[in-house]
Amino acid sequence: MDFPTRVPSDSAGAGVEAAQLHPGALSAKIVVAGGFGVGKTTLVGSVSEIPVVGTEAMMTEISGPVDDTRKIPGKHATTVAMDFGRITIDPGLALYLFGTPGQDRFWFLWDDLVRGALAAIVLADTRRLADCFPAVNYFEARGDVPFLVAVNLFDGMRTHTADAVREALDLPASIPLVLCDARQPKSVRATLRAVIKHALDTLPA
Amino acid sequence: MSDRRRLTGLHVDLLARARRSARVRAYVLTGGRTRTQQVLLVETFVSARPGVEPASALGPEAGAIFAFCRSRRTVAEIANALRLPLGVVRVLLGDLERKGLILIHPDADSVPRRELLERVLRGLSDPRTV
């Protein structure tokens, strides 16, 4: 159960960036959502060129409403370390993967993370399927971000068929459901391709 | 939304809760306005304008952001590294941009969506990026 979030050995932070990404490069993102501890950080870390922060680095300051825009409200607002990784698509385009915080008290970050996203992946754990309901509901209600549900195969066993999971989630046929192993870069990349294909398929003409 | 998902005890209506926080979000959205009305997404790249120095002393947070942006950074990276809330980072970046100290790079929306998605798909299929 206990393996560290993978940081590829060839990740060299700024060095990689300087070598591969043009100064005028664009950035885009895919959001990875799902319940607490479902494997979001693991998924992002499997394919990222940069180290992923991970939830253990999350911290909060005193929370409360921010009502003075001109004062620095740092002492009154919540700070959350955002969880993200990067894939260089080509020298002119960096794809970021943002994990949503799994804990409900950080829900306020969702709109911020999702805004402008190309697509989203909702990660689900079959042992706790209901944990992904809020994420499915969120993207269904938004309606502006193409998404799919990826079932994280925690033990590599397909104990639940995709159809059973789809039924349990009451997932409409229009939303793809795929199986994924968050620890396997190959599997994660296939899932990323699947959601981008879905975004292409659902693009208004 | 399906009934099954609606009826679960674990269901949390994120959208309704987000609406209740309209005050915070309004601040986030209006505070981060830049001269060019560019949106500062979490993945937006920003960088210090080469060779430009502040005419007057910056506040500690703005100074730290300006120094950190000597290399190109994303908005999220700045918030993480400097332990500042996202909304604060947006406000300060907007100020720095109005002072001509930083560049806010265009986001990928400048590329037609289909073209962008096809490009991402190609990049994800390219064995060199595995």
Ligand SMILES: Nc1nc2c(ncn2[C@@H]2O[C@H](COP(=O)(O)OP(=O)(O)OP(=O)(O)O)[C@@H](O)[C@H]2O)c(=O)[nH]1
């Ligand atoms: N056996 C197994 N363990 C996994 C798998 N994916 C994740 N884990 C473990 O499950 C735990 C949670 O994984 P994370 O990637 O941190 O999950 P998360 O969704 O980012 O969690 P939060 O951000 O806290 O909501 C960690 O201990 C991981 O090592 C998997 O596919 N198989």
Ligand SMILES: [Mg+2]
């Ligand atoms: Mg995490």
